[in-house]
Amino acid sequence: MTLEVQNLHVRTEEREILHGVDLVVKKGETHALMGPNGSGKSTLANTLMGNPSYEITEGRILLNGEDLTEADPDERARAGLFMAFQYPATIPGVSVANFLRMAVNAKREEPIKVKEFGAMLKEHMDLLKIDRAFTSRYLNEGFSGGEKKRAEILQLAMLQPDFAVLDETDSGLDIDALRIVSEGVNAMRGEERGFLIITHYTRILNYVKPDFVHILINGRIVREGGSELADELEDKGYEFVREEVGAGGA
Amino acid sequence: MAPSFVEDRRRAALEVYESQEVPTWRRSGFWTTSLRGLDVDALEPKRYDSLDSAIVRDHLGDEEHAALIVQQGANVVHCDVTDERITVMPLEQAVEEHPDLVEEHFAKRLPYEEGKFPAGTAAFWTGGVFVHVPAGVQIEKPIQAVWLIEEPGTVQWAHTLVVVGENAECKVREYFLAPDFDGQALHAGAFELYAKPGAQVHLAHYQDWGSGDVHDLSVRRVEVQRDAHVKWVPIHLGGRLTKQTLDIITAEQGSDMRHTGMYFTERDEHLDLFTTDKHEAGHTTGDTVWKGALTGESRASYEGLIHIVPKAPEVDTYLQTHQMLLSPKAKGDAIPSLIVEVDNVKASHGGTVGELDPEQIFYMMTRGISRAEAVRVLVEGYFEEVVQRLDDPGLEDLVRRRISEKLAGAEDQVREFIGERAEAS
Numbered sequence: 021m022t023l024e025v026q027n028l029h030v031r032t033e034e035r036e037i038l039h040g041v042d043l044v045v046k047k048g049e050t051h052a053l054m055g056p057n058g059s060g061k062s063t064l065a066n067t068l069m070g071n072p073s074y075e076i077t078e079g080r081i082l083l084n085g086e087d088l089t090e091a092d093p094d095e096r097a098r099a100g101l102f103m104a105f106q107y108p109a110t111i112p113g114v115s116v117a118n119f120l121r122m123a124v125n126a127k128r129e130e131p132i133k134v135k136e137f138g139a140m141l142k143e144h145m146d147l148l149k150i151d152r153a154f155t156s157r158y159l160n161e162g163f164s165g166g167e168k169k170r171a172e173i174l175q176l177a178m179l180q181p182d183f184a185v186l187d188e189t190d191s192g193l194d195i196d197a198l199r200i201v202s203e204g205v206n207a208m209r210g211e212e213r214g215f216l217i218i219t220h221y222t223r224i225l226n227y228v229k230p231d232f233v234h235i236l237i238n239g240r241i242v243r244e245g246g247s248e249l250a251d252e253l254e255d256k257g258y259e260f261v262r263e264e265v266g267a268g269g270a
Numbered sequence: 271m272a273p274s275f276v277e278d279r280r281r282a283a284l285e286v287y288e289s290q291e292v293p294t295w296r297r298s299g300f301w302t303t304s305l306r307g308l309d310v311d312a313l314e315p316k317r318y319d320s321l322d323s324a325i326v327r328d329h330l331g332d333e334e335h336a337a338l339i340v341q342q343g344a345n346v347v348h349c350d351v352t353d354e355r356i357t358v359m360p361l362e363q364a365v366e367e368h369p370d371l372v373e374e375h376f377a378k379r380l381p382y383e384e385g386k387f388p389a390g391t392a393a394f395w396t397g398g399v400f401v402h403v404p405a406g407v408q409i410e411k412p413i414q415a416v417w418l419i420e421e422p423g424t425v426q427w428a429h430t431l432v433v434v435g436e437n438a439e440c441k442v443r444e445y446f447l448a449p450d451f452d453g454q455a456l457h458a459g460a461f462e463l464y465a466k467p468g469a470q471v472h473l474a475h476y477q478d479w480g481s482g483d484v485h486d487l488s489v490r491r492v493e494v495q496r497d498a499h500v501k502w503v504p505i506h507l508g509g510r511l512t513k514q515t516l517d518i519i520t521a522e523q524g525s526d527m528r529h530t531g532m533y534f535t536e537r538d539e540h541l542d543l544f545t546t547d548k549h550e551a552g553h554t555t556g557d558t559v560w561k562g563a564l565t566g567e568s569r570a571s572y573e574g575l576i577h578i579v580p581k582a583p584e585v586d587t588y589l590q591t592h593q594m595l596l597s598p599k600a601k602g603d604a605i606p607s608l609i610v611e612v613d614n615v616k617a618s619h620g621g622t623v624g625e626l627d628p629e630q631i632f633y634m635m636t637r638g639i640s641r642a643e644a645v646r647v648l649v650e651g652y653f654e655e656v657v658q659r660l661d662d663p664g665l666e667d668l669v670r671r672r673i674s675e676k677l678a679g680a681e682d683q684v685r686e687f688i689g690e691r692a693e694a695s
Contacts, residue, residue: 069636072628093635102636109633113651119637122647126638158651175637 021047021084023068023101023183023214028079030060030067037063039239040079043216045183050215052225052250055236056258061218062106064236065187068216069093069103083183098127100182104172104189110160116171117141117155120178127179144177148204165192173204183214190224202227222254235261272365275373283382283392290386295513295542301571301603303513303542308485313425313456315344315396325447326416329476333664336411336440339399342418343426346397355407356440358415361398361429371402375433379491379519380460387487391460394427401442405435405466412441412664422453422482430461434498437468443665446477446509448484455479459488465498467522473502474665478672479509481537486512494554496522503660506533506541506562507672517546520554520585530659531560532669534676535568535600542571549578549585549615556587561656563649564593564600565680571603576617578610585615593623594652596645597683628688645684646677 023045030038037060045051055061067074068081070093080089083099091099111119120141125131132140141155148170160168169189176184186205190198205228209215217228225233225247233249234241237258242265243249253261292310295303321340330338337358340348346360357368364372382392399415417428432442446457457479465471479486486509494500502518518527527547535541547556556576564570574589593604606619626648634644653673660666677684 069632071632073632092641093632094638094640097636097638105633105636109627109630111630111634111648111651113654114647122639122643123637126640126643179637 021182022082023216024082025068026080026082028064028067028081029077030063030074031077032074036077037239038067041236041239041241043234043241045214045216047182047214048211049232050209050217050228050230051232051234052230053216053218053234053236054220054222054250054253056220059236060239061220061236062187065103065185065218068185069101070096094126101185102176102179102181102183103185103187104169104176106188106191108160108168108172110158112158112161114159115156116159119159120175123175124178140178144174147177147207148174149200150174166194166197169193169197169201173201177204177208181213183216184208185216185218187218188220189217190219190221198224199227222250225250237262237265272362273369273373275376276365279377279382280393283389286383286389287386287393290389293386297571297573301542303511303540305485305511308454308456308511310425310456313423313454315394315427316421316424317345318342318347318420321347323418323420325449326418329445329447329478329668330414330416331664334411335414336409337401337413338416339414340416340418341397341399341426341428342420343424344396353409353411355404356409356413357400357402358413359400361400361431362396364400364431368400368402371433372400372431375462375464376431377462378464379462379493380489384489387458388460388489391427391429391458395429395460396427398428399430401430401432403434403438403440406437407435408439409441412443414443414445416445416447417457417459419448419455419457419479419484422451422455424455426455426457426459428457428459428488430459432463434463434465434469434471436466438466439470441472441662443474443476446475446479446486448480448482450480451482454483454485456485457488459486459490461488461490463492463500465492465494465500467496467498469495469498471498471500472662473500474660474662475504476507476665476668477505477509477512478507481508483510485510486514489515490517492518492527494518494520494525494527497524499526501528501530501661503662503665504531505669506543507669507676509539509541511540513542515544517548518556519548519550520556521550523551523553525551526555527557528659529556529558530656532653532656533562533570533572534673535562535564535566535570536676536680537566537568539566539568541569544573544575546575546577547587547589549582549587552581552583552585554582554585558587558589559656559659560591560604561653562593562602562604563652564595564602565597565676565683567597567599569601571605573603573605573607574619575607575609576619578612578615578617580611582612583614585617587617589619591621594649595623595625596649596680596687598687626684626688631688641685641688642681645681645688646674649677650674
């Protein structure tokens with residue numbers, strides 16, 4: 021069971037951003053995709069989920085062998101893919117609890133029983149140290165940065181996807197919030213799930229140890245390795261990779 | 271023969287009606303409401319013997335009422351009053367049976383000179399609705415009035431007078447309904463409500479004239495007297511052409527109003543609303559919120575004015591209006607404005623015209639929710655603020671159901687619109 025990206029070229033209206041990215045994430049593995057600002061990290065995350073603002077000009081996205089390159093975002097979600105957003109949208113008039121119920125039911129034949137849903141919600145909220153009153157607020161409306169990220173991880177926990185992409189989940193979190201979110205992610209790790217953690221900094225990787233690290237610069241993966249690569253990056257910064265690969269093919 | 275205060279007004283109004291051309295309303299150069307397509311002379315005030323309408327049952331359900339009065343076409347076809355403390359009857363009958371009470375209030379805020387159709391209504395009204403809730407009477411169940419146009423070719427000249435006595439409390443709902451039919455009809459209505467000192471009134475106007483070629487040209491005015499409080503909820507869910515003036519006047523110290531309106535236009539409907547939040551006395555408060563959504567090739571213009579007259583200090587009021595376009599061919603306007611003729615007041619206003627945000631739709635779809643469902647949820651979420659302000663569970667359910675049905679009908683064009691917008695972004 022894999023999430024596979026083959027020779028992915030992606031562009032926006034203005035220009036090509038990804039110039040042929042290959043990536044394979046197997047179930048049970050945690051991958052970190054690291055890169056400086058503007059390297060194309062968020063473009064990759066959004067393209068994996070089918071954001072219509074990005075156009076795939078070449079390459080494929082496969083989930084468990086199924087070609088999702090042309091699929092709508094909701095089909096991808098139902099096929100088992102999830103993304104925690106860097107900047108999640110606000111959904112006025114829809115409470116956290118109602119939104120979660122809708123999302124959970126979207127993947128099921130029969131709607132979830134009220135009691136079962138309540139128990140599941142309580143369990144995950146306790147894990148993420150989220151207050152009860154939180155669930156009756158409109159999703160992301162007036163949320164702090166930390167609350168938004170927790171709401172994203174709460175959705176991840178409730179939806180139990182096969183593969184989860186975390187787009188800059190660590191950005192804007194203080195150390196306590198980062199620890200809680202990381203614990204939430206760690207609790208979700210296991211044989212039945214693959215993670216792709218997208219980040220600029222190594223901070224989150226001190227809590228969520230990756231099995232593999234990929235470095236993306238200027239729309240290309242330029243270095244790959246184990247978790248020691250993240251440590252090297254922490255010490256030397258992105259400049260060393262840039263120099264090593266010769267200005268990253270810019 | 272009706273008393274002279276009615277007959278004299280009819281005669282004078284008829285002169286005005288006959289001397290004036292059919293109006294065209296123009297605003298800021300580009301917004302025009304024209305009655306060119308309406309053939310008034312071909313319409314007639316149809317009379318009916320009894321009420322037999324599925325649409326009334328469908329909208330009112332089996333909710334218990336304090337009174338129900340139904341005018342179909344030109345005459346009242348049903349009137350039952352279950353609460354003997356109140357008076358609800360055809361206005362024609364009230365003019366005969368309660369002449370003093372009617373004369374004291376009748377048309378006080380509805381000058382027939384203000385236009386051709388107000389004059390027409392003053393000259394030709396038949397049947398009519400009269401509601402009187404005496405001082406100190408508190409009723410829980412709603413008083414319901416229905417204006418029904420059952421077939422094309424109908425003209426309905428309508429007049430409703432509601433008097434709520436001192437410290438009385440009540441809920442009044444008017445429905446404006448027609449089945450879907452082919453052909454023209456006109457409802458030209460006048461509505462006036464007087465909330466006496468200390469009265470508490472919960473007023474709703476629910477309009478859904480269906481898909482027929484129904485024109486609605488109406489003026490509605492609500493006067494809030496000393497320390498009285500009125501919540502007013504106009505809901506517009508259908509009508510080929512609607513041109514309405516809706517005014518709420520806090521007329522005496524301590525009066526307070528909350529005005530919550532909504533509209534959903536579709537097909538080639540044309541909606542032109544002008545509301546005024548008028549403060550005629552100091553120490554009065556107001557709170558107005560209007561929200562609308564447009565589909566198809568519909569046009570909707572909402573203009574909301576806050577008017578604070580001289581000698582009305584210490585007023586605290588605000589007005590917000592929002593409009594959401596759901597189709598590439600719909601066009602709308604949402605204009606708040608302000609006339610303040612005195613210092614020392616708090617008055618603010620704001621207005622937005624927007625579209626569904628493709629990022630919101632993308633976000634919801636990444637959670638497995640289909641595009642159609644995401645749109646439905648976002649539009650319902652957008653309206654939820656005003657639906658909750660209806661503060662009337664029966665009406666809330668009806669409005670939610672109708673909006674949901676209308677969205678289902680507009681699904682294809684909304685999808686096309688969002689697709690275009692996503693590509694353009």
